[in-house]
Amino acid sequence: MTNSYEKTDVLLIGAGIMSATIGTLLKELAPDWEIKVFEKLDKAGEESSNVWNNAGTGHAGLCELNYTPEKADGSIETIKAIKINEQFQISRQFWSYLINNNLISNPEDFIKLVPHMSLVMGADNVSYLEKRYKALSINPLYEGMEFSDDPAQLKEWIPLVMKGRSDNEPIAASKIDSGTDINYGSLTCKLFDHLQKQNVEVNYKHEILDIKRTKEGLWEVKVHDLIGCKAKYYTTKFLFIGAGGASLPILQKTGIPESKHVGGFPVSGLFLVCKNPKIVEQHHAKVYGKAAVGAPPMSVPHLDTRYIDNKKLLLFGPFAGFSPKFLKTGSNMDLIGSVKPNNVFTMLAAGAKNMDLTKYLVQQLMLSKEQRIEELREFVPNAKSEDWDIVVAGQRVQVIKDTEAGGKGTLQFGTEVITGAEGTVASLLGASPGASIVVDVMLDVIKKCFPNQMKEWEPKIKEMVPSYGMKLAENPDLLFEIQSSTAKTLGLVDTSEKELVLK
Numbered sequence: 217m218t219n220s221y222e223k224t225d226v227l228l229i230g231a232g233i234m235s236a237t238i239g240t241l242l243k244e245l246a247p248d249w250e251i252k253v254f255e256k257l258d259k260a261g262e263e264s265s266n267v268w269n270n271a272g273t274g275h276a277g278l279c280e281l282n283y284t285p286e287k288a289d290g291s292i293e294t295i296k297a298i299k300i301n302e303q304f305q306i307s308r309q310f311w312s313y314l315i316n317n318n319l320i321s322n323p324e325d326f327i328k329l330v331p332h333m334s335l336v337m338g339a340d341n342v343s344y345l346e347k348r349y350k351a352l353s354i355n356p357l358y359e360g361m362e363f364s365d366d367p368a369q370l371k372e373w374i375p376l377v378m379k380g381r382s383d384n385e386p387i388a389a390s391k392i393d394s395g396t397d398i399n400y401g402s403l404t405c406k407l408f409d410h411l412q413k414q415n416v417e418v419n420y421k422h423e424i425l426d427i428k429r430t431k432e433g434l435w436e437v438k439v440h441d442l443i444g445c446k447a448k449y450y451t452t453k454f455l456f457i458g459a460g461g462a463s464l465p466i467l468q469k470t471g472i473p474e475s476k477h478v479g480g481f482p483v484s485g486l487f488l489v490c491k492n493p494k495i496v497e498q499h500h501a502k503v504y505g506k507a508a509v510g511a512p513p514m515s516v517p518h519l520d521t522r523y524i525d526n527k528k529l530l531l532f533g534p535f536a537g538f539s540p541k542f543l544k545t546g547s548n549m550d551l552i553g554s555v556k557p558n559n560v561f562t563m564l565a566a567g568a569k570n571m572d573l574t575k576y577l578v579q580q581l582m583l584s585k586e587q588r589i590e591e592l593r594e595f596v597p598n599a600k601s602e603d604w605d606i607v608v609a610g611q612r613v614q615v616i617k618d619t620e621a622g623g624k625g626t627l628q629f630g631t632e633v634i635t636g637a638e639g640t641v642a643s644l645l646g647a648s649p650g651a652s653i654v655v656d657v658m659l660d661v662i663k664k665c666f667p668n669q670m671k672e673w674e675p676k677i678k679e680m681v682p683s684y685g686m687k688l689a690e691n692p693d694l695l696f697e698i699q700s701s702t703a704k705t706l707g708l709v710d711t712s713e714k715e716l717v718l719k
């Protein structure tokens with residue numbers, strides 16, 4: 217018996233922030249195209265994009281010290297931080313476009329102003345942070361950034377962190393008030409509600425099982441309807457794999473050359489959460505520290521003000537760990553299942569090169585709650601175990617590939633896009649800075665996959681993202697205009713100052 221196929225123009229796998237964003241962009245650019253979405257869970261934004269599963273930082277390179285390493289000559293490398301800041305400005309512009317055009321509403325449900333700070337201890341680190349501050353604060357993207365190594369000033373900025381410390385220890389922080397806390401899960405749900413109103417078919421409890429390429433250059437997708445307990449078949453002209461940690465095994469099913477010699481290394485995460493209002497009200501910032509020597513960048517500790525379920529909380533972490541699952545809702549067989557004849561040597565090389573990382577992750581996994589509280593005390597010296605609970609965060613799957621610089625089996629710590637088969641398929645792999653830069657990354661996918669439409673689409677893209685194709689750091693007037701208008705639209709008002717924060 218032959219299967220009957222339903223046709224669509226675009227098929228999106230997964231209902232996380234990535235599919236939500238590319239779906240919304242394409243609906244604006246090509247309103248007549250038919251889009252179908254398949255998600256194995258019963259709601260949108262429940263895996264890594266969920267508010268409890270990530271740190272909710274609007275990464276803009278303001279506070280993350282791993283984006284600004286010290287070079288051999290002692291100067292500070294700022295390229296990565298500036299690039300991420302530019303990318304975050306693109307997200308802000310697109311979200312503002314959506315609000316201004318009533319495509320989504322109530323920005324306060326997903327974005328809030330929370331200062332971003334970096335905190336270091338020890339004389340060498342203090343000198344590094346001061347150099348970092350000097351290198352970044354001359355750039356218009358970082359206007360308003362402050363630095364202090366004065367305990368009295370730090371007590372004002374971060375009383376909870378300073379309580380119980382002696383004034384003799386070298387300590388310093390930088391601070392920028394325009395940082396944000398973002399509920400990517402809430403934003404994802406808003407985007408899917410909007411897409412459904414635009415007649416996009418969103419199929420929950422539907423799991424992608426298989427993918428094949430037809431002679432005509434379409435993609436045949438086999439889907440399991442988890443409620444009806446039956447297989448369904450679709451053909452699509454364009455396929456986007458936004459399955460989070462599970463994107464790699466799904467990409468492997470396409471058989472495209474770009475999916476070969478690529479592996480995934482899963483890293484689990486835990487946060488400590490404090491809901492005690494007496495403690496929560498003593499802290500208002502996302503405070504990023506320095507990763508311990510030898511620790512991977514995803515384990516940079518931070519103490520964050522978070523807004524979750526309409527409550528203000530504190531989260532500390534994430535503590536990294538090892539788990540063979542590619543999704544929080546995944547299977548213990550995910551890692552083994554992703555090893556194929558074409559990537560086995562890449563994976564083995566990565567395993568051999570990263571023994572220290574594996575050892576580190578296993579050690580982290582074995583930490584008792586008291587040992588985790590000990591790590592928290594580096595930030596909050598007076599922390600008491602009874603005020604903090606452990607919550608499980610989302611899974612990250614770091615990409616492993618063969619690179620010229622790193623050789624066979626090099627572990628990548630960023631966000632990676634893979635496109636192939638004449639731009640008919642694209643997939644998003646990797647983690648940080650992830651959701652913060654989603655709009656720029658999805659615009660890049662669109663540019664690579666739809667080169668023939670770009671000329672026609674460019675005016676609309678510029679309407680959605682006025683700075684598209686430009687560097688805001690080199691256009692300070694436009695930067696100021698965009699930052700003030702997006703701050704107003706997104707409600708990024710510092711309520712304590714009762715005035716607009718424009719930077």
Ligand SMILES: Cc1cc2nc3c(=O)[nH]c(=O)nc-3n(C[C@H](O)[C@H](O)[C@H](O)COP(=O)(O)OP(=O)(O)OC[C@H]3O[C@@H](n4cnc5c(N)ncnc54)[C@H](O)[C@@H]3O)c2cc1C
Nearest residue numbers: 230232233234256263264265270271273424459460650652
């Ligand atoms: C601990 C941690 C902290 C982080 N902190 C930050 C941060 O502070 N700031 C930031 O910007 N980013 C952060 N990130 C990264 C960010 O969370 C991710 O980049 C982003 O959520 C990825 O979105 P996604 O849509 O690709 O994946 P997801 O949100 O995971 O969505 C993928 C969806 O695909 C579905 N799916 C999987 N397989 C199938 C299948 N076979 N069939 C159908 N559906 C399927 C899943 O159920 C899921 O709903 C963090 C991540 C982690 C894990």
